[in-house]
Amino acid sequence: MAVAHDDQSWGPARVVPRHLRVPFILLVLCFATWGAAANLTDILVGVFRGIFDMSNFQSSLVQFAYYGAYFLLALPAGYINNRFGYKTGTLVGLGLAAVGGMLFLPASEILEYEVFLLALFFLASGLSILETSANPFVIAMGAPSKATQRLNLAQAFNPIGANIGVLMGAVFILPELTPESSKVIMNDAELLASQQADLDLVLRPYLGIAAALMLIWLLILFRRFDLPESPVPLGSEAKSSSTASRLWNNRHYRYGVMAQFFNVAAQTCIWTFTILYAQDVVGESAEDAGWWLQTSLIIFLFSRFLMVWLLGIFRPPLLLFVMAVFGVLCCLTAMFSLDVVGLVAVVSASASLSLMFPTIYGIALQGLGEDAKYGSAGLVMAILGGALLPMVHGAVMDTAGPAMGYAVPGVCLALVAAYAMFDLKNPRAAIEDAQAESKPGGERP
Amino acid sequence: MNTPISSRWRRSRAILLVGLVIFLSACSDGPPNVTVGLITKQEVNPYWVTMRDVAEDTAEDDNVTLLTATGTSDVDIESQSAALVDMVAKGAEGILIAPTSSTALLPAIATAKEAGVLVIAIDTPVDPVEAVDAYFATDNQAAGRLIGQYAKAKAQQLDLDPKIALLDLAPGISSGEARHRGFLDGFGIAEDDAAIVAMADTQGDRGLGEARMAEILAEHPDVNIVYTVNEPAALGALAALKAAERDLGQIILVSIDGGCRAIKEAVRPGDIDATAMQFPQNMAREGVRALARAIRGGEKPVGYFDTGVELVTGDPAPGVESRDVAFGVRNCWGD
Numbered sequence: 001m002a003v004a005h006d007d008q009s010w011g012p013a014r015v016v017p018r019h020l021r022v023p024f025i026l027l028v029l030c031f032a033t034w035g036a037a038a039n040l041t042d043i044l045v046g047v048f049r050g051i052f053d054m055s056n057f058q059s060s061l062v063q064f065a066y067y068g069a070y071f072l073l074a075l076p077a078g079y080i081n082n083r084f085g086y087k088t089g090t091l092v093g094l095g096l097a098a099v100g101g102m103l104f105l106p107a108s109e110i111l112e113y114e115v116f117l118l119a120l121f122f123l124a125s126g127l128s129i130l131e132t133s134a135n136p137f138v139i140a141m142g143a144p145s146k147a148t149q150r151l152n153l154a155q156a157f158n159p160i161g162a163n164i165g166v167l168m169g170a171v172f173i174l175p176e177l178t179p180e181s182s183k184v185i186m187n188d189a190e191l192l193a194s195q196q197a198d199l200d201l202v203l204r205p206y207l208g209i210a211a212a213l214m215l216i217w218l219l220i221l222f223r224r225f226d227l228p229e230s231p232v233p234l235g236s237e238a239k240s241s242s243t244a245s246r247l248w249n250n251r252h253y254r255y256g257v258m259a260q261f262f263n264v265a266a267q268t269c270i271w272t273f274t275i276l277y278a279q280d281v282v283g284e285s286a287e288d289a290g291w292w293l294q295t296s297l298i299i300f301l302f303s304r305f306l307m308v309w310l311l312g313i314f315r316p317p318l319l320l321f322v323m324a325v326f327g328v329l330c331c332l333t334a335m336f337s338l339d340v341v342g343l344v345a346v347v348s349a350s351a352s353l354s355l356m357f358p359t360i361y362g363i364a365l366q367g368l369g370e371d372a373k374y375g376s377a378g379l380v381m382a383i384l385g386g387a388l389l390p391m392v393h394g395a396v397m398d399t400a401g402p403a404m405g406y407a408v409p410g411v412c413l414a415l416v417a418a419y420a421m422f423d424l425k426n427p428r429a430a431i432e433d434a435q436a437e438s439k440p441g442g443e444r445p
Numbered sequence: 446m447n448t449p450i451s452s453r454w455r456r457s458r459a460i461l462l463v464g465l466v467i468f469l470s471a472c473s474d475g476p477p478n479v480t481v482g483l484i485t486k487q488e489v490n491p492y493w494v495t496m497r498d499v500a501e502d503t504a505e506d507d508n509v510t511l512l513t514a515t516g517t518s519d520v521d522i523e524s525q526s527a528a529l530v531d532m533v534a535k536g537a538e539g540i541l542i543a544p545t546s547s548t549a550l551l552p553a554i555a556t557a558k559e560a561g562v563l564v565i566a567i568d569t570p571v572d573p574v575e576a577v578d579a580y581f582a583t584d585n586q587a588a589g590r591l592i593g594q595y596a597k598a599k600a601q602q603l604d605l606d607p608k609i610a611l612l613d614l615a616p617g618i619s620s621g622e623a624r625h626r627g628f629l630d631g632f633g634i635a636e637d638d639a640a641i642v643a644m645a646d647t648q649g650d651r652g653l654g655e656a657r658m659a660e661i662l663a664e665h666p667d668v669n670i671v672y673t674v675n676e677p678a679a680l681g682a683l684a685a686l687k688a689a690e691r692d693l694g695q696i697i698l699v700s701i702d703g704g705c706r707a708i709k710e711a712v713r714p715g716d717i718d719a720t721a722m723q724f725p726q727n728m729a730r731e732g733v734r735a736l737a738r739a740i741r742g743g744e745k746p747v748g749y750f751d752t753g754v755e756l757v758t759g760d761p762a763p764g765v766e767s768r769d770v771a772f773g774v775r776n777c778w779g780d
Binding site (some may be wrong): 338 | 724726752770772776
């Protein structure tokens with residue numbers, strides 16, 4: 001049953017109404033947890049490569065499983081929310097993710113890479129549903145006038161969780177792994193024992209995440225949420241169809257989806273392969289490599305605040321262009337400076353990434369009005385870039401060397417820069433005028 | 446009215462007590478502390494620094510008190526002899542030593558063994574080998590064989606008529622002789638094969654390697670395969686080849702060691718075609734573990750323990766198993 005709320009019914013507008021503080025905190029924990037899980041996965045690529053003695057391409061399937069699940073579950077998640085409400089969506093997401101985390105237990109017994117990929121797929125499927133549910137859930141959790149502030153507050157815990165995820169890997173997994181040099185002199189039985197011991201290290205943080213998810217699941221299950229249970233249903237098929245057509249004909253939006261695809265791809269590539277770059281190109285230990293990734297995420301976190309300030313001074317597409325070019329330069333440095341300078345460049349690329357997702361999101365949806373609701377789904381589904389391009393990055397590493405892999409995020413960021421340039425050179429009003437002239441009686445004024 | 450509070454307090458105390466017992470029992474689970482010594486040759490060469498670093502990390506993980514000492518050079522017998530005496534006096538129950546002499550340290554080693562101390566020679570053997578409990582080192586002959594096999598396969602791939610130059614260590618040094626034998630074995634030729642056009646001793650030194658290579662090139666400009674006993678000699682030979690403006694694409698340069706400098710500066714760009722990587726990390730890690738295990742009543746280390754060798758190249762040869770440069774960068778020793 002839908003429950004209407006307005007600013008008045010919530011009394012004096014607070015960011016989070018007093019009676020919803022505990023539910024809000026529970027959802028904030030969800031934001032942090034999926035941040036932790038996502039970035040712990042970045043560490044897994046290198047860990048699995050070592051444990052299963054695989055190529056970079058094979059190990060990058062970790063991200064394919066993770067982001068592929070995110071992509072595939074985005075629409076079913078929307079259906080669950082529309083059909084059963086945000087609370088149900090959140091519970092389904094938490095439950096499925098917890099099952100995924102628990103699946104690491106049999107996976108570490110079976111010792112098959114594919115079973116770990118399956119566990120990751122389940123975990124990411126749950127987190128996809130959770131993310132799709134929790135965002136609007138937070139928006140609905142109080143006065144509409146405070147919705148943006150509330151969502152920003154909740155989302156602030158996502159990068160904190162991301163840092164915790166990497167920290168877990170840097171502290172509990174990477175320093176304890178069997179040294180690669182040690183494996184050189186092991187017999188088959190010793191290798192198997194070391195594989196089991198290393199997979200046990202991987203298991204623990206994921207069981208911890210599963211336990212946290214189950215706890216949050218229980219707390220949300222038994223907590224009363226005085227919120228709209230059935231969100232406003234989607235429009236008719238005819239309306240959706242005409243919206244899709246309008247969106248597709250809008251070049252700012254269409255190219256924006258592509259830019260977001262390449263942005264997510266660049267981000268996933270850069271973070272996924274930071275540890276491998278530190279180890280394979282510079283010769284850092286696994287433990288130190290983990291700290292380099294941690295530094296990268298801290299730069300990302302602080303750059304976000306800096307970018308918010310800079311966006312108040314510069315036009316978003318201009319800043320996007322400058323930072324994308326900076327990212328390209330970082331990737332070029334990483335490709336050709338095969339020492340600590342290259343590693344600093346890899347880590348610094350996080351600064352360029354920090355503004356991209358929200359900025360592309362904003363530019364692409366600018367002026368779309370009601371269509372923005374549908375348009376945002378396309379931008380979220382651009383996460384597919386995070387599933388596909390890391391495999392290309394891994395394949396390039398396998399064939400041309402570990403540093404050359406950074407050509408992939410470099411090209412991705414160059415395409416983001418091209419999108420920013422397109423937006424700068426094609427003011428929206430001119431385009432709309434041109435569209436109106438070419439299509440008299442078109443769907444958009 | 447006090448009853449519920451006292452009851453809760455008693456329950457809390459019981460929980461705390463149980464927690465404390467679990468904590469203490471967890472703390473006492475570790476193996477008993479033992480004292481082990483490590484004596485290296487010197488600390489100018491990063492090879493020995495890596496060995497000490499890994500020994501310290503292993504000792505920390507395994508509740509071992511590690512005593513360390515080093516000489517001032519590869520021939521500093523006095524410092525090592527004094528370190529042996531000092532470590533026995535400090536209560537070391539096992540000692541790892543990379544001897545600077547195969548024979549001169551035997552009296553000091555015998556004194557340590559008489560005091561009940563286990564002694565493992567690492568990297569370099571003593572003569573007779575029975576003078577120590579065990580010997581942990583690279584199989585130098587296997588290392589030479591790997592680069593010999595590689596050079597042969599690569600020569601066939603490039604369709605070269607082999608003209609081989611051998612840059613050795615020095616006469617009478619067993620590791621250098623074993624590497625030399627291994628290379629010939631791997632290449633499938635005997636000592637007097639006509640393919641060998643030149644041989645020279647370099648002492649494993651870069652400057653001497655460069656000088657000897659320049660002399661060889663002056664006399665035999667058609668040399669197309671260069672064996673070097675270690676990477677400093679290889680880097681010297683490389684400098685001479687570059688100075689002579691030789692086409693490195695038509696010359697096969699192979700070496701043995703696995704130091705980070707050579708891997709990053711010469712193997713990665715393909716100037717050194719392949720190197721057989723040895724693992725001082727394994728000598729230190731396995732040595733500390735073996736001594737600690739034996740001191741705690743476990744199996745006593747005896748005989749020879751192979752600490753491993755891997756061929757590293759950025760340009761694999763058909764039919765020869767090798768590791769890529771990334772493996773080399775990850776596992777090289779030094780900076």
